[in-house]
Amino acid sequence: MKRSKRSGILAVVGLMLGMLSSNAQTLVESVAAIIGNEVIYLSDIENGVLDMRRGNPRSPVDQIRCNVFQELLIAKLFVDQARIDSIQVTDDMVEGDLNMQINEAIRTAGSEKTLEEYFKKSMVEIRRDIRKALVEQQVVSEVQSSITSGLAITPNDVKRFFNAIPKDSLPVIPAKVQISIIQLDPPNNEENKAVARQKLLDIRSQILAGKSFNVLAITNSEDGSYVNGGEIGYKLKGELEKPYADAAWSLAKNTVSKIIETKYGFHIIQVIDRKGDLVNTRHILIRPKVMPDEAEKAIARLDSLARLIRKDSLKFADAALRFSSHLDSRINGGKFVSTTPSDRINWFSLDELNSEMYTKVRDLKLGEISEPFQTSDEIGNIVFRVVRLDDEIPAHRANLKDDYQFFYNAAMMSERQSSYQKWIREKIETTYIKISDEFNSCKFLEAGWLK
16 A cells, blocks of 8 residues: 555545554553544554654654644544434445455565564454445545535636745646557467467476476566566456456466466466455466567558658548557547546656657657657557657646646645635534543644634
């Protein structure tokens, strides 16, 4: 689970998930605060402190404790409001997120056993605690949505927000480009597939003869999971490619599958463990190679198309629709969509491109089409492309004309935060709140929390 520095109301959920770290000590369940019908225990705060100190070991403990306490108080205000508004979140609503959190925790720890030893809890207890935290996260989100459901801002609001920012504080926006592509896949050559299958058969034979699957995955697999010995962690059946999932669910534990084919290439699989609807597997992936003569044919075909387009004998959009194998772009005239959406649809920074695309695009003039080149597609398979630079925005100091959406989003976020803060102040006034004297030194309590 990726963790960043926590701040503000929305960060409280990451904090609650961190409270699984109750392995440090057992505390008497002293009550730190009561908020409406909700209770915060001293152990909640101390476990949150432990979690935050892992990321900020030099921060003053007293300040961290007050920050943790403040975030928990705010979260409990939202949860108490959900009770009043009869907002309910069922376990089923968070099951997908729960499985992802568990999978990532196990992957990070290395095994279920290590995770259980770290938290001094069984997997059943860990799942229960994370599920509870995720349900509370969803409850908080539902209440926040209700608070800002009617929120809207006008262009004048965005302009006022922009004008209030000191000019020397405006961010520098990196260069962005908009491009179109025509893509050709390598021929579906059975000879290439046979070579890949044979390599995998040889690897499988070595495993059956007693060699380590992990070691052979590290030295042979063409999937990023090779660094973990091919292990991909616990997955639901729907998270896997169907042929892979079917094989994984039919295998006995620690057995090795026959060769299976997916859009990524060819795999052999070993089942490590099963937990209910989850299966943990390791695999070795071999992708069919592209022979030099096949690459030459694809490059030549793209070169012919590019020449016709440059002569205006063929429209780029028509060529994309008729010949491109890139399904997401071909129906849109070849327009390439960033896989990490930014504040501009179809716009992305150069560093979002892989190295081959980056090298070609950076040297293009507006409207120019590149020479054909070999690259990898979004799932790592070899493809051949030409790319056209459709539009570009140089790196620049943010301004309202070019970056309106950026400032609209920032202004909207500011309005949401203001709405939350206003709601919190009003909620504090009308909610029963009892806080332990132990926390009277926390400065934030002066804003109405103490009654």
